[in-house]
Amino acid sequence: MGVTALAAEALALGLSSGPVCLASCAPVLLPVMAAGRPSPRGAGAVLGQFLAGRLAGYLVFASIVWALGTSLRLDAQSRAWAPGGADLAIAVLLASYGMAMRARPLEKACPAGWARRAAPRYRAFASAFLGFASGLTLCPPFVAAGVRAAEAPGLGRSLFFFFCFFLGTAAWFAPSVSVALLRRFEPVAIVARLVLFVLAGYYGYLGIILLGRTYFHA
Amino acid sequence: MPDHSMAAPRRSVRRSLLLTLPVLLWALLVLSRIMTERGNAPKLAGLTTAIFMTALFYGMMRTYETHRWRRRFFVALGFLFPIGFVWDLIALRGSMSIPVERMISGDTPFCFLAIPMMILPAVTTGAVIFPGSILPTASNPHAIGAMVALWLAATLVMGKGWCSYGCFFGGIEEGFAAAPKKARMRKIDPRWRWMPWAVLAAIVLLTAAMLEPAYCIWLCPFKTVTEYPQVRSLETAIQAGIFLTLFLGLVVVVPLLSKKRAQCSFLCPFGAFQSIFNKTGAFEVRIDRAKCQPCVLCEKACPTFSMGPESLASGKTRLSCMKCGACVDACPRHAVVWHIKGTEVGAAPERARLLHLYSAWAFAVMFGGSIIANTLTKLLGFVG
Numbered sequence: 336m337g338v339t340a341l342a343a344e345a346l347a348l349g350l351s352s353g354p355v356c357l358a359s360c361a362p363v364l365l366p367v368m369a370a371g372r373p374s375p376r377g378a379g380a381v382l383g384q385f386l387a388g389r390l391a392g393y394l395v396f397a398s399i400v401w402a403l404g405t406s407l408r409l410d411a412q413s414r415a416w417a418p419g420g421a422d423l424a425i426a427v428l429l430a431s432y433g434m435a436m437r438a439r440p441l442e443k444a445c446p447a448g449w450a451r452r453a454a455p456r457y458r459a460f461a462s463a464f465l466g467f468a469s470g471l472t473l474c475p476p477f478v479a480a481g482v483r484a485a486e487a488p489g490l491g492r493s494l495f496f497f498f499c500f501f502l503g504t505a506a507w508f509a510p511s512v513s514v515a516l517l518r519r520f521e522p523v524a525i526v527a528r529l530v531l532f533v534l535a536g537y538y539g540y541l542g543i544i545l546l547g548r549t550y551f552h553a
Numbered sequence: 554m555p556d557h558s559m560a561a562p563r564r565s566v567r568r569s570l571l572l573t574l575p576v577l578l579w580a581l582l583v584l585s586r587i588m589t590e591r592g593n594a595p596k597l598a599g600l601t602t603a604i605f606m607t608a609l610f611y612g613m614m615r616t617y618e619t620h621r622w623r624r625r626f627f628v629a630l631g632f633l634f635p636i637g638f639v640w641d642l643i644a645l646r647g648s649m650s651i652p653v654e655r656m657i658s659g660d661t662p663f664c665f666l667a668i669p670m671m672i673l674p675a676v677t678t679g680a681v682i683f684p685g686s687i688l689p690t691a692s693n694p695h696a697i698g699a700m701v702a703l704w705l706a707a708t709l710v711m712g713k714g715w716c717s718y719g720c721f722f723g724g725i726e727e728g729f730a731a732a733p734k735k736a737r738m739r740k741i742d743p744r745w746r747w748m749p750w751a752v753l754a755a756i757v758l759l760t761a762a763m764l765e766p767a768y769c770i771w772l773c774p775f776k777t778v779t780e781y782p783q784v785r786s787l788e789t790a791i792q793a794g795i796f797l798t799l800f801l802g803l804v805v806v807v808p809l810l811s812k813k814r815a816q817c818s819f820l821c822p823f824g825a826f827q828s829i830f831n832k833t834g835a836f837e838v839r840i841d842r843a844k845c846q847p848c849v850l851c852e853k854a855c856p857t858f859s860m861g862p863e864s865l866a867s868g869k870t871r872l873s874c875m876k877c878g879a880c881v882d883a884c885p886r887h888a889v890v891w892h893i894k895g896t897e898v899g900a901a902p903e904r905a906r907l908l909h910l911y912s913a914w915a916f917a918v919m920f921g922g923s924i925i926a927n928t929l930t931k932l933l934g935f936v937g
């Protein structure tokens with residue numbers, strides 16, 4: 336199959352499964368975006384970071400699988416470790432983002448110097464980390480793309496397939512920038528921060544259960 | 554109109570009776586369905602309920618007060634609903650717990666708390682994510698379609714008044730909140746009132762992502778007194794633990810300590826969703842700033858933190874106001890008033906209250922009254 340045909344197929348797959356990708360990532364992306372009450376530009380930057388992180392997650396996962404010399408093993412049990420770990424990571428990242436956001440007015444009062452220094456830096460890049468972890472949760476469209484990419488001849492082509500697939504899905508994420516319209520409502524930041532903690536609890540639980548299942552079934 | 558200089562104004566008995574007459578007729582009409590069933594128990598239950606609802610309305614008319622009379626109905630509804638519900642479950646299935654396979658096959662009675670979660674998946678994928686049946690069936694008479702239609706009709710008229718006149722769960726915590734004379738827990742950070750919005754946002758996002766009713770599966774405290782998934786695994790045991798903890802904490806303990814409806818104020822995503830419809834409803838509670846001398850008694854009386862300093866400054870309650878009337882009744886200067894949108898604030902507050910009450914009570918009799926009468930029928934049939 337030629338490169339153009341491969342790209343077209345991956346793009347089509349990405350575009351058709353984009354809504355599912357958006358629904359899977361929205362619980363992580365939207366509260367992070369809303370918590371900072373960004374301008375449309377700021378929201379675009381958060382989205383860009385998130386997508387870049389997500390792409391990196393995709394590619395790293397695909398590369399690891401290739402480097403291990405296997406194609407993607409896609410039975411539910413053997414792939415549970417990756418989303419389980421990713422869910423746990425998402426939980427930690429969401430909760431720390433919530434705390435880092437809360438820390439802003441309290442920075443002066445914070446006794447731990449490193450925390451004061453780390454909080455703004457973490458706030459700036461949290462969406463990239465979260466995007467990376469989301470890329471590893473192996474949502475159904477990603478698995479579908481994985482199956483197809485695994486058939487591509489060679490790692491390069493496989494990664495290329497993932498990249499084009501990613502571009503197709505990314506188009507669906509653009510409207511999420513409209514979260515910036517909510518910034519004129521002051522309570523949005525408070526609500527979004529609380530959402531971060533609620534979701535951290537949910538993803539933490541999900542991660543523990545998935546990892547537990549994998550461990551006990553291994 | 555009440556004479557504000559008097560401590561406890563009273564409407565004349567004749568006028569109060571006259572104003573109550575339509576409610577009596579409505580109650581008899583609505584509950585006749587139960588009263589005409591075979592046996593003495595339904596007749597007695599229907600009649601008792603009709604008299605109960607009418608007597609409470611008479612109390613509202615005679616005393617110009619709303620909250621304490623409404624609360625009696627609401628608490629009765631809150632405590633009788635689970636009894637009747639569990640009674641039916643035991644009769645149908647022999648247990649309060651439901652196995653997951655029966656849940657998936659749509660044997661779960663529909664609950665209005667799931668409505669906000671259903672919208673996004675229904676719009677984007679056409680899927681109804683609640684595992685109940687759209688139309689009533691023999692094994693599941695509480696179907697989705699009927700409940701959604703009822704909720705919509707009531708909501709368009711009452712807005713968040715649903716939470717004061719319709720929600721059969723709210724009555725439980727209102728009962729616990731009413732029990733102590735004084736609040737022991739006085740300092741609750743009012744910023745927690747944003748929590749229901751956070752839970753709403755979280756469950757809407759999670760439901761769209763997972764295509765399953767996240768709140769029902771993970772957070773609903775009322776599973777404790779209705780129907781819960783059968784505990785067969787660690788996962789279902791954790792779920793049951795969460796339900797029980799939330800119920801005991803937010804529906805029993807915190808209301809007992811704070812005299813606030815804690816679950817409604819700090820968790821219920823449906824309540825947050827319902828708040829949006831306060832924008833569309835015709836009736837509201839306003840503060841006549843010319844009369845208000847900020848004694849903050851209304852703020853203290855409000856069971857849901859819907860009255861804050863900014864309300865007194867702006868003359869408007871917070872969006873979460875559920876039109877219970879506690880603040881109106883608590884204000885010694887009659888500065889907190891019922892109001893019809895588009896009219897002058899304080900011009901005809903009693904007329905606004907009457908119009909609100911006729912619509913709210915008509916719904917209360919039809920919906921809550923039927924639930925009360927049905928449960929009483931079961932209880933009377935059991936003892937007699």
Ligand code: SF4
Pocket residue numbers: 838854855856857858859860870871873874875876877878879880881
């Ligand atoms: S503001 Fe008044 S009417 Fe509204 S919920 Fe609070 S006490 Fe009830």
